[in-house]
Amino acid sequence: MIITAHSSHGSITFGSETGLTLESNLCGCDDCPQVERFNIEEYCTHYGKGVPQDVDILDLGYWGKDGEYVEPAHDWRKDVAKLRAGLPLEEYSAQIKVTSPQIKPEPDLHEVAMIAAIMGDSDGLDRLYEFVQHNRDAGYILTIDIIGGWAVEFYQKYKNTNWENLLEDPVKVGFSSNVCCWDDAVMEFAEQKFEEYKK
Numbered sequence: 103m104i105i106t107a108h109s110s111h112g113s114i115t116f117g118s119e120t121g122l123t124l125e126s127n128l129c130g131c132d133d134c135p136q137v138e139r140f141n142i143e144e145y146c147t148h149y150g151k152g153v154p155q156d157v158d159i160l161d162l163g164y165w166g167k168d169g170e171y172v173e174p175a176h177d178w179r180k181d182v183a184k185l186r187a188g189l190p191l192e193e194y195s196a197q198i199k200v201t202s203p204q205i206k207p208e209p210d211l212h213e214v215a216m217i218a219a220i221m222g223d224s225d226g227l228d229r230l231y232e233f234v235q236h237n238r239d240a241g242y243i244l245t246i247d248i249i250g251g252w253a254v255e256f257y258q259k260y261k262n263t264n265w266e267n268l269l270e271d272p273v274k275v276g277f278s279s280n281v282c283c284w285d286d287a288v289m290e291f292a293e294q295k296f297e298e299y300k301k
């Protein structure tokens with residue numbers, strides 16, 4: 103299996119058995135991680151399972167091309183473990199405002215999931231991820247947490263919308279005239295939220 107490690111500098115693919123780098127798609131700056139081989143064994147020992155197909159580079163130890171070993175980001179792992187357990191992250195909540203409106207008891211989960219999938223599939227996700235890493239000192243989990251919040255917000259704002267009517271004149275409700283279908287609107291909404299978030 104080929105695994106992709108994601109970082110703010112781009113991504114690196116490697117083999118799940120060997121951990122050896124297959125391909126680097128990095129930005130090429132001086133701080134780009136120069137990975138010779140990822141430490142698969144350490145990950146498996148730590149989590150008791152194999153490395154997933156997509157992984158945050160912070161979650162992996164690796165040997166650099168210079169022979170130096172770089173430890174996985176242990177503090178980051180602890181934070182992610184807390185997030186997964188639903189516990190608050192004190193050190194984050196102080197500096198970050200993530201608006202995640204509470205979902206009603208009987209939401210259209212399928213629709214929210216579709217909205218989140220569209221938002222996560224657009225290239226806005228990469229830009230948000232990069233922004234979060236450079237400006238919020240956080241990573242992938244926060245990024246998808248933000249996207250999830252936007253998806254819920256979009257769902258709640260437009261759940262009673264007659265889309266045929268809206269798409270006849272999208273400018274009237276704050277979209278651009280380029281919006282000609284529902285998924286365009288979802289993507290543009292995410293763009294708008296990203297612009298707000300960056301302020």
Ligand SMILES: [Zn+2]
Pocket residue numbers: 111128129130131132133134135
């Ligand atoms: Zn770089």
